[in-house]
Amino acid sequence: MFRGSIVALITPMTLTGALDEQALEALVAFHIENGTNAIVAMGTTGESATLSHKEHRHVVKRVIELAKGKIPVIAGTGSNSTDEAIELTQAALQDGADACLLVTPYYNRPPQEGLYQHYKKIAEQVAIPQILYNVPGRTGCDLLPPTVERLAKIPNIIAIKEATGNLERGREIMERCGDDIIVYSGDDATAMELMLMGAKGNISVTANVAPRLMSDMCFAAINGDRATAARLNAQLDDLNKTLFVEPNPIPVKWAMSQLGYGSEGVRLPLVPLSESLRPQVLAAMHKAGIKC
Template sequence: MFSGSMVALATPMYADGSLDWDSLHNLVEWHIEQGTRALVAVGTTGESATLDVNEHVEVIRRVVDQVAGRIPVIAGTGANSTTEAIELTENAAKCGADACLLVTPYYNKPTQEGLFQHFKAVAKAVAIPQILYNVPGRTAVDMLPDTVERLAPIGNIVGIKEATGDLQRARELVERLPRDFAIYSGDDATSLELMLLGGRGSISVTANVAPAAVAQMCDAALNGDAETARAIDQRIQILHKVLFVESNPIPVKWALREMGRIDSGIRLPLTPLSSCHHATVREALRSAGVL
């Protein structure tokens, strides 16, 4: 259903933390022009944790309206409350999103049965296609392949964003899950190899600053042209590393400001990129040919 380079879109803000709608508009148009295959609005990189519900829904609505069907829009609607996840997912569906991305409930550390029941409840409540999102480094809970396999037969659960960076885990998911259940990389450094194993694409942080390169790399990998994909990926590997010198989205928002694409805003408890990393990130952008 969705494939290739799917950017985990940053949410632009002014220095005072208010949302910058003009920059969001420009980012959306830039991504479409550069070949990004889908936009993921208000995920982790979009600072979903610091937006209130009204802002969250408004970002989704504006992105959907602007895209106007040119590429898919996937809305981040995960929460650690099942009721809240259902509410956000219902709102995304009303806004016209093509699918929703739901992170595993964070902080409260549910059991595997709790994870199963949570995602089953959201899928039952809202008919929109839904993509699971496993990122234990941020949530303190790891959704195991057994649980994903239990969820896969639910008709509107269509895939998983696997962000462990563990290629053995990715291989196991590819082998165990139905062919029509999509596996997406949530780890830029290993996204190429995951696609060569059978994954359908990458929900990418790096694509925020190098959309054309990530799109071309994903297209080559999905077309079986490993040599071309690896050559492109080698040029941007430095970004995969440097954009995580501090917690995402701190470095990528600083990079986008350095590129002149957004203002400096980021919301507490996140803070602007530490000055000791400025030269490193700037040099990575130059090395990758995007600055």
């Protein structure tokens, strides 16, 4: 359904943490103009953990309005409460999202059967395409390939964002599930290799800063053109690393502020990028051909 570069969109804010509506409008236009293939609104990079439900729904709805059907919008609707995830997913369906991205339940550390039942219930309750999201480094919970294989049989579970950075994990999911599920990378540093192995796109933090370059790299890799993908990925390599020198989205928020899309503001308990790390991020932007 979705292929290529799928940006994990930041939520532009003022320095006080208020939503910056003008910057959000400009940001969506920036991605439409620069080849991004789909937008994830209210994922981890969008600071979903610190927005109220009212704000969360507002941002998703506003991104859908701004996209105007020109680019698909995937709403982040995961929660560690199954009922809350259902509520957020129903809201996204009502507001016109093309699909939903559901992170594994964080903190409560459910067993594999709990994960299966969690996702199964959401899929049965809400008739919208759903993308599983596995990022154990953040959640303390790992959605294992046998469980993904079971979930892939549910018709409206269409894909997984595999953010472990473990290429063998991605390969195993593809081998187990075949055409029953699409695999997307959720790790910019290893995305090229996973797409060359058969993944169909990258749900990307780096795409915020370098949308055209990331889109071109993704399609080269998806099409099996290793030489072109490697050449483009070499330009992105430093960005893929430095945008994680502090917890996401701290560095990417600062980088986007340098491009004029909101301030560096993030919500507590996150704080703006350390002064000492800013030259490193700026150098990576310059290497990628991004002019500030």
